[in-house]
Amino acid sequence: MSRVIDNNLPIVPWVGLGGIKLYSHISQFYDLIVNMDEKSRLFTKFFIRYEIKDSVDLWFNLMNGKLFKITALKDYKGLLFNKIHIGMHIDEVLKIEPSFQYHDFEEVYVSSNGIYIETDPIEHTVLWMSVFVKEIDNDDLREGIGKECLWRICR
Template identity: 40%
Template sequence: MVDKYAPIIPYKEMGNIKLYSSMAELSDVISISKEYILNDFWIRYDVEYIISLFFHRKNSKLFKMTTLKGYCGDLFEKINVNTPECDITTLDDSFKYDEFDEVWESNKGVFIEIDPLIRKASWITIYIKELDNDDFDKAKW
């Protein structure tokens, strides 16, 4: 099951769920989750109000995870879904604002989306390194 208090570890895991896990390995989690088919290649499962799991449909592997409002674990032991936007770069100077995507992005394998109404981190996303590759959708990873 998902541990909503577990640390967020970029390129590795969130909620004690590891990136690259297969849908079969996480069948107990996704069987009780809401499913969304996003496109021909991606499928998302929302686990209660805790976490979103993104799988590639070609290889059935987990390539991205995003916190939802109920997630309580910390990123780098200091950033969480309630961290004020103004504190993000103070807590970790690897974050740079991407104006096109409107996210705080780190070269450490994580990006943070801000709720514009309250100016706090609301969604923290980790992903596999291959997501940035041109051949990602071939799912050879």
């Protein structure tokens, strides 16, 4: 099955963006990854990121093949919470969604509502936004294994 990313669809925390859903299996993206011949980067022996033309980054756990994070990049036009977009000043973002807190170590804004935002250090505008699975901070996810078969996909 070939996937198409729609850069105009809403960004939905805990769910996905661009018509792509979190927890999807990497096998659903083979045609997209191969045909676009874009950059990939292995982050640890268990995580890989595929960059799709300034549109999105797809982050997979190689132990189970599941998509655990999707990052909207500069060409993504869809909105978060029907108002927040890439290029917006962070002060405007914080007025709309005060749940964002700055994380000094990661240098991103984090919301308990399931979203990360990175801003330009000079302009203070949104560079990218990431949605992720609820298990993102789970030690088992970082190690590439899972108690009770991480995300119920033990097969």
